[in-house]
Amino acid sequence: MPHDHDHDHEHGHGHDHDHEFSELSDVALRVRALETVLAEKGLIDPAALDVIVDTYETRVGPRNGARVVARAWSDSAFKARLLEDGAKAIAELDYGGRGGEHIAVVENTADTHNMVVCTLCSCYPWPVLGLPPVWYKSAPYRSRAVIDPRGVLADFGVTLPEETQIRVWDSTSEMRYLVLPARPEGTDGWSEERLAELVTRDSMIGVGLPLKPGASA
Amino acid sequence: MMGFGPVVAEMDEPVFHGGWEARVLANVIATQAIGWWSGDASRFARESLNPGYYLTHSYYEIWLAALENILRAQNLVADDEITAGHALREARKPERVFEAANVTSALRRGWPSERETNTSAQFSVGQKVRAKNMHPTTHTRLPRYARGRVGVVEAIRGCHVFPDANAHGRGPDPQWVYNVRFTARELWGPDADPRNSVTVDAFEPYLEPA
Numbered sequence: 001m002p003h004d005h006d007h008d009h010e011h012g013h014g015h016d017h018d019h020e021f022s023e024l025s026d027v028a029l030r031v032r033a034l035e036t037v038l039a040e041k042g043l044i045d046p047a048a049l050d051v052i053v054d055t056y057e058t059r060v061g062p063r064n065g066a067r068v069v070a071r072a073w074s075d076s077a078f079k080a081r082l083l084e085d086g087a088k089a090i091a092e093l094d095y096g097g098r099g100g101e102h103i104a105v106v107e108n109t110a111d112t113h114n115m116v117v118c119t120l121c122s123c124y125p126w127p128v129l130g131l132p133p134v135w136y137k138s139a140p141y142r143s144r145a146v147i148d149p150r151g152v153l154a155d156f157g158v159t160l161p162e163e164t165q166i167r168v169w170d171s172t173s174e175m176r177y178l179v180l181p182a183r184p185e186g187t188d189g190w191s192e193e194r195l196a197e198l199v200t201r202d203s204m205i206g207v208g209l210p211l212k213p214g215a216s217a
Numbered sequence: 218m219m220g221f222g223p224v225v226a227e228m229d230e231p232v233f234h235g236g237w238e239a240r241v242l243a244n245v246i247a248t249q250a251i252g253w254w255s256g257d258a259s260r261f262a263r264e265s266l267n268p269g270y271y272l273t274h275s276y277y278e279i280w281l282a283a284l285e286n287i288l289r290a291q292n293l294v295a296d297d298e299i300t301a302g303h304a305l306r307e308a309r310k311p312e313r314v315f316e317a318a319n320v321t322s323a324l325r326r327g328w329p330s331e332r333e334t335n336t337s338a339q340f341s342v343g344q345k346v347r348a349k350n351m352h353p354t355t356h357t358r359l360p361r362y363a364r365g366r367v368g369v370v371e372a373i374r375g376c377h378v379f380p381d382a383n384a385h386g387r388g389p390d391p392q393w394v395y396n397v398r399f400t401a402r403e404l405w406g407p408d409a410d411p412r413n414s415v416t417v418d419a420f421e422p423y424l425e426p427a
Contacts, residue, residue: 037294049243049247052324055321057233097326101331104396144221167413172417
């Protein structure tokens, strides 16, 4: 990946003369300049920006989705509501809002595997998965997921049985998608908290599978 | 477009690769929240960047370039101000700024796109539909690979703000949205896996009976 957060010069702690990463530094300086102009013109409140950043850095992320999945694995009535109206059921756990006002949940079964993409931009169910990873927004994923889903799964080290049908969901409207992976075997009697530990972000996008009991995240 | 190579996932990827990415995201959200332009307009600004630039710059560089273009077009920020790092002239004032005290509740509420309507859906679940062969130069959410292809309506998503109109300041113009499933063979030809399919959510004006 082109950007290494260790070399972010935004705050200029005496590293401004490190030309090796001058391009990144230029971008960071440009963003700071733009934000200053916007604030001076009364178009933004920098403190509001701090809250936005904190929200997506620390509060909204894939652990939310994992809790949703774990509840669906534990509570069949909740699962039925989740598949009926994803956003409404997810709101029961008090998740929702920007980037996930409308959410459909698609269930992996013995013969069907679901994979989510946004070929047009980067639509992703923010309230349950947080902000999308770089690869999800990248040209390789956006171009290949629809035409070669098995090849993409192979890039992630996932091989499905030949007879499994793959359904790809292209997020072209404000409807966002969350994959409900199959509950791993050997988890009878597990609590929701323990089950949630098995739910990976990638399994909720459909490019991965949940961890097996005994595997560590 | 093809030929971009394998999907490469970054191990232990941070949410932001440096503070500037976080600030770009936050500036985009906060300025959009003023209400002078829509998220659809922001998307159109990103996809309108020069393709060479789009394909060779990072996600948040794309967001930044598109935000700057919008701010220029809206006469809110000029290049000399970004160079100076300070406002050099007044800009029109918003009725409300996105304030820190309101951020959490606003993000939690979001900006739902579904709208009440007194129109009825033209297509029904199970019906065969064809995605129109259309190539607008303005914003659209109908992917190229589906254009001209026949699929089946699997669900009706409700009536939603129409990005094709909303991106260009023509108001919400709500339209019915259909979940349409295309077989992989319909899209990609006889070499495709006969079991596989791709599903898109298509606004009613994108579709015609098949």
